[in-house]
Amino acid sequence: MKFFFPDSQDLIDPSFDFERERRSATRKRQRDDLYAHEVFTATPFDGFLVSKGIVDGYGALGSRYTLAQRHRLLRLGAPEFFRLDQAPRQLSIMGDCGAFTYVKEEVPPYSVEEVLEFYGNCQFDFGISLDHIILLFKPEADERGASQDLVPKELRERRELTLQLAKEFRQKHKAGGYTFEPVGVAQGWSPLSYADSVKALQRMGYRSIALGGMVPLRSSEIISCLKAIDGVRTPGVQIHLLGVTRTEHLKTFSRLGITSFDSTSPLRQAFKDDKDNYYTPGRNYTAIRIPQVEGNPSLQRKISSGEVSQDIARKLEKACLEAMKLFDSGRKTVEQALSVLMEYERFYDPDSKKNHEAAYRQTLTDAPWQQCPCEVCRELRYHVVLFRGAERNRRRGFHNIWIFHKQLEKELGLGQGSAA
Structure with missing residues (x-):
């Protein structure tokens, strides 16, 4: 099973000095x-x-x-833009339209020709047909005699439109001589x-199919859909x-025909989640918050209004950084x-109900970064x-992605670097 990492231009600066908080x-x-x-x-x-x-951005x-960067991507192609020659092993690139960006529109804002041209210019290995996402799950609509009114007309039309666009996409892909799958x-x-x-x-001739709109579904709902799909899926x-993602169900997903997936969850949880910020094979830990005085909007507002002292804020911030340094060295x-x-x-x-004391105590007690062998934690x-x-x-x-991939290999019983 292949894991594709969604690009959102998440890079790190190797020149960043963490002690002085400065870049080159x-x-x-x-x-x-x-x-x-x-x-x-x-x-x-x-x-x-x-x-x-x-890449293009849409709406808000x-x-x-x-x-x-957009011009460079289209001029050079994705393999050179992403410097794939620097990867330890061969990586594939899949393109999609980003249907979530235009979910509120009546129809997709792109044409099939525009999407094909984008994929072709970027030199992708795989290109996903233009679609319109459906954010509704009504399994009762499958029951015999169920009313069509259970599913709004506009959503039924979205499914038909997605299939029409897929047919057009495949026809024009063949006529245009594009090399991506x-x-x-x-x-x-x-x-x-x-x-x-x-x-x-499958009747249109597709040998690769992507399932959209399942992100909000519960795992049991996804599995019920995969079972129905597996019943009609053509071998190969x-x-x-x-x-x-749903790591705990990857074996079931694989058994039901899933050969690849993508997810930003390991990356996003590092700074979007309230508690599960740092992955380990056994459990997740809460990252320790030490806001930058100059980088915390809420704190800056309090300083500007005179509610709190900037000097005290800086003193406490510095004390926290020093305390973590001394803790890590055993002092x-x-x-x-x-x-x-x-x-x-x-x-x-002071007014927050999110007291992190217990979570921080667990993070400090276990000090999981000291046992992690990944390059990020070692450095x-x-x-x-x-x-x-x-x-x-x-x-x-990045560390979370590394841990996640290790879990993926373990779940599927694969050797290192071969989650396939």
């Missing part, structure tokens, strides 16, 4: 910063998923690429509607699960370090568990 004055982001596959000796994923919606969601998208609102979409895509057809105990951390938390967030040491700025947070996200 000569650093240029695209030239000098590193992708995850350039950080690890064993790449913790099998390929990238690159979304047209992320702006592009994660600068104009210069076309992947048809199946949308649905129930097990049978998904299975019906897969049957239709490859199935990709868009945006879904402070858990309770000594925790006392300093909690004093700062009570200062910058960063305690900095990897500090919830503080993009450079630390992204590196923790």
Whole structure:
């Protein structure tokens, strides 16, 4: 089973000085910063998923690429842009439209021709057909005699539109002589509607199919859909699960025909989750928050209004960083370090109901970064568990991806570097 890592231009700056909180004055982001596959000796994923919606940006969601980066991607192609020659092993690149970016529109904002041209110019290995996501799950619609009114007309039309676009996509892909593998998208609102979409895509000739719209579903709901799909799947057809991880069910997914998936969860949890920020094989830990005085909007507002003292804030921030440094070197105990951390938390967030004392005590007691063999933890040491700025947070996200891939290999009984 292949794991594709969705690109959102998440890079790290190797020149960043964590003690002085400074970058190199000569650093240029695209030239000098590193992708995850350039950080690890064993790449913790099998390929990238690159979304047209992320590259171009749409509506309120702006592009994660600068104009210069977009031009460079289209001019050089994705393999050179992402420096895949620097990866320890061969990586594939899959393109999709980013249907989540235009979910509120009546119809997709792109044409099939635009999508094909984007995939072709980027030199992707796989290209997912233009689709329109359905955010509804109504399994009762599969029951005999169920009313059509259970599924709004506009959502039924979205499924039909997605299939029409897939047919057009495949026809124009063949006529245009494109070299990437076309992947048809199946949308649905129930097990049978998904299975019906897969049957239709197989009749069109698709040998690779992606399942969309399943991110909000419970694991049991996803499995019920996969069972229905497996009942109609033609032998040899490859199935990709868009945006879904669910590590504990990967064996079941594999048994039901899933051959690849993508997910940003390991990266995003590093700085989006309230508690599960740092992965280990046994459990997840809460990262230790030491906000930057100049980088915390809430704290800055309190300083500007005169509610709190900037000098005291800086003093406490510095004390926390020093306490973590001393703790990591064995010169402070858990309770000594925790006392300093909690004093700062009570200062910058006195009204919060999220008291981190117990979680921080567990993180400090176990000090999981000291046992982790990944390149990020070996280089960063305690900095990897500090919830503080993009450079630390992204590196923790890279660590999570590395751990996740190890779990994937273990779950599927695969050797190192062969989650396939």
